[in-house]
Amino acid sequence: MEQNWSQLQILTNPENFELVTNALIIQQITGIENLNHDRGLAIYLPSEQLTKDWCHQLQITLNQLGLTDSAYQLQIIANVNMHWGQNWAPYYQPVRISHFMSIIPSWQKDLVQSPYDILMDPQESFGSGEHATTKLCLQALEEVVNHQESLIDVGTGTGILAIAAAKLGVKTLYGYDISDEAIVVAQKNFNLNCPQEKFQVAINSLLDNITNSAEIITANMLEEPIRALIPQLASHLKAKGHVIISGILETKIANITQLLKQEHLAIIKTSAAQGWGCIIAQKERG
Numbered sequence: 361m362e363q364n365w366s367q368l369q370i371l372t373n374p375e376n377f378e379l380v381t382n383a384l385i386i387q388q389i390t391g392i393e394n395l396n397h398d399r400g401l402a403i404y405l406p407s408e409q410l411t412k413d414w415c416h417q418l419q420i421t422l423n424q425l426g427l428t429d430s431a432y433q434l435q436i437i438a439n440v441n442m443h444w445g446q447n448w449a450p451y452y453q454p455v456r457i458s459h460f461m462s463i464i465p466s467w468q469k470d471l472v473q474s475p476y477d478i479l480m481d482p483q484e485s486f487g488s489g490e491h492a493t494t495k496l497c498l499q500a501l502e503e504v505v506n507h508q509e510s511l512i513d514v515g516t517g518t519g520i521l522a523i524a525a526a527k528l529g530v531k532t533l534y535g536y537d538i539s540d541e542a543i544v545v546a547q548k549n550f551n552l553n554c555p556q557e558k559f560q561v562a563i564n565s566l567l568d569n570i571t572n573s574a575e576i577i578t579a580n581m582l583e584e585p586i587r588a589l590i591p592q593l594a595s596h597l598k599a600k601g602h603v604i605i606s607g608i609l610e611t612k613i614a615n616i617t618q619l620l621k622q623e624h625l626a627i628i629k630t631s632a633a634q635g636w637g638c639i640i641a642q643k644e645r646g
């Protein structure tokens with residue numbers, strides 16, 4: 361039977377995006393996209409799941425996180441994909457990441473133009489390329505990847521960063537996530553894009569009990585897990601290895617760079633888009 365999906369739009373100012381993202385993650389939602397012109401954030405849920413009770417619970421969570429009712433507006437667009445691949449299509453156009461990399465919805469394979477283009481099912485987990493933090497990490501990967509052998513992607517989500525790294529030439533890829541849904545989706549997307557490469561994906565929080573190291577570590581997560589991850593980074597990075605961090609607000613870049621420096625990671629570059637920040641840092645010594 362065909363699944364009906366509805367879109368929930370949370371209309372609010374960009375300075376509230378992190379709080380709304382936190383609330384959605386608490387509600388077990390990871391597939392979050394920015395609405396055009398930064399009008400707010402949107403998610404998709406099976407229509408029968410997107411009930412008034414569900415929205416009420418979200419309002420309670422938003423409230424607990426400090427967002428008052430007047431700061432946002434919820435709007436439901438019912439049954440957006442009556443026909444899979446037709447009604448989704450207006451919402452998910454290819455997302456241009458750089459001169460030679462785009463994210464293409466998996467049902468529009470014919471739009472793939474470059475070997476670096478990535479196919480994605482955007483509805484599945486956070487990491488469809490729509491979000492500024494994912495774009496910033498992908499752009500950072502293009503700058504950093506240069507014949508390295510291995511990459512660890514913490515909070516892999518759809519696996520999008522590991523896929524991009526594999527396409528850019530990294531040979532051994534590891535992805536970790538606390539969500540079992542993400543693990544399945546990441547592996548599926550990886551196989552769709554890079555069937556010939558190896559991707560070891562596992563459920564794990566941060567890098568707890570992980571013994572392997574890599575030349576690049578990517579982590580696009582909220583500020584709290586990023587802060588918890590920073591002390592672990594150096595020991596999982598090979599000599600002169602790079603970390604790419606995003607998911608933090610642009611206003612928090614200075615705080616996070618400070619923590620990275622304390623772990624002897626030198627700041628190579630910071631960038632920002634739509635209020636979100638991204639940091640590239642490098643291990644100073646082996």
Ligand SMILES: C[S@@+](CC[C@H](N)C(=O)[O-])C[C@H]1O[C@@H](n2cnc3c(N)ncnc32)[C@H](O)[C@@H]1O
Nearest residue numbers: 486487494515516517537538539565566580585
């Ligand atoms: C913002 S999404 C990023 C997805 C993808 N890497 C990207 O760049 O688009 C964050 C992901 O981190 C995962 N996550 C959150 N806390 C985590 C933790 N402590 N350890 C591992 N993964 C975590 C979430 O389940 C989610 O899939």
